[in-house]
Amino acid sequence: MYVGRTFVELFRAALNDADARPYPYQERLAAEGLPELLRVPTGAGKTAAGVLPWLWRRLEHPEAAVRVGEARWLVFVLPLRSLVEQTAAVVREWTANAGVAETVGVHVFMGGEDRDDDAWRMDPSRTAVFIGTQDMLLSRLLMRGYGESRAQWPVSFGLLHSGVQFVFDETQLMGPGLPTSAQLQGLREKMHTGAPSRSMWMSATLAPQEVCTPDHREVRGVVELGEQDRVGGLAVRLNAVRRVERVQVPESAAAYPRGVAEVLVARHVPGMRTIAVFNTVERALAVQAALAKLARRGGPEVLLLHSRFRPPERERLMDELK
Numbered sequence: 001m002y003v004g005r006t007f008v009e010l011f012r013a014a015l016n017d018a019d020a021r022p023y024p025y026q027e028r029l030a031a032e033g034l035p036e037l038l039r040v041p042t043g044a045g046k047t048a049a050g051v052l053p054w055l056w057r058r059l060e061h062p063e064a065a066v067r068v069g070e071a072r073w074l075v076f077v078l079p080l081r082s083l084v085e086q087t088a089a090v091v092r093e094w095t096a097n098a099g100v101a102e103t104v105g106v107h108v109f110m111g112g113e114d115r116d117d118d119a120w121r122m123d124p125s126r127t128a129v130f131i132g133t134q135d136m137l138l139s140r141l142l143m144r145g146y147g148e149s150r151a152q153w154p155v156s157f158g159l160l161h162s163g164v165q166f167v168f169d170e171t172q173l174m175g176p177g178l179p180t181s182a183q184l185q186g187l188r189e190k191m192h193t194g195a196p197s198r199s200m201w202m203s204a205t206l207a208p209q210e211v212c213t214p215d216h217r218e219v220r221g222v223v224e225l226g227e228q229d230r231v232g233g234l235a236v237r238l239n240a241v242r243r244v245e246r247v248q249v250p251e252s253a254a255a256y257p258r259g260v261a262e263v264l265v266a267r268h269v270p271g272m273r274t275i276a277v278f279n280t281v282e283r284a285l286a287v288q289a290a291l292a293k294l295a296r297r298g299g300p301e302v303l304l305l306h307s308r309f310r311p312p313e314r315e316r317l318m319d320e321l322k
Helices: 007-015 024-032 046-059 064-069 081-097 117-121 134-141 150-160 177-191 233-238 256-267 281-295 311-321
Strands: 037-039 073-078 105-109 128-133 164-168 198-202 222-224
Touching (some): 007 024, 024 222, 046 064, 046 073, 073 081, 073 134, 081 105, 081 128, 105 117, 164 177
Parallel strands (some): 073 128, 073 164, 164 198
């Protein structure tokens, strides 16, 4: 008889927290498998819900039939590079903490990143997690893989369409990629691929009809927060007070950076993190320069992060923000 860890034990090991407890809806996913639609609020642990229940069912479930029947690959599709970087980092941390890093490969698909294509193509039976942007992954599912030679198109196409659990996160940002992903799932079911593949779409706001297409006509299985989820630690997060306030800053381009910098310094709470988001790199640079002048007079430490940094610099800054 196989004796593996319980889901709670795996969850605690992955998070490296002996007191951690999965939310009730996450335990439901571990017991029942991933649904087609997971509709829970932002900040309710969707990433963990998309990875750890699958990982437990694949490696640790007490029933052999469940372990064998679970998809060998988890393909996590995201619309933004920054989300891919964050998700890949946390999945690698989870697999290392859980002691399964040697068993479970983690592969990243993102433009400008070195890919270890041979590692997964030469050992397709190995349990693995793929995390990538929708352009890189959907193009392979359409047999037009970005960054691949034409000779490799059918290889990726065949492997990624068979025996895979897809997870599509932040679907509100996917644009036409959303109905494309649903139609592909419908075609896989209609044409019967070598091994069954499933898809789960995750969003706080996605309606079932948004993933209904000519060949994917209905959503089978919707999981939302239940009454048990709305008590305890998750309830504190969901019911936390969030204040939105309009502040007055100078409208002139010359005075704007210093005006915003002064507001940020005044509102900053020592020991906490204050985040300012700007719609242009130039504006962010100007405010950062103004903040740097204030910081010389005892202001907070200032970090600037934008899309024009080279990968090594960006990685270093992201490490500082952790």
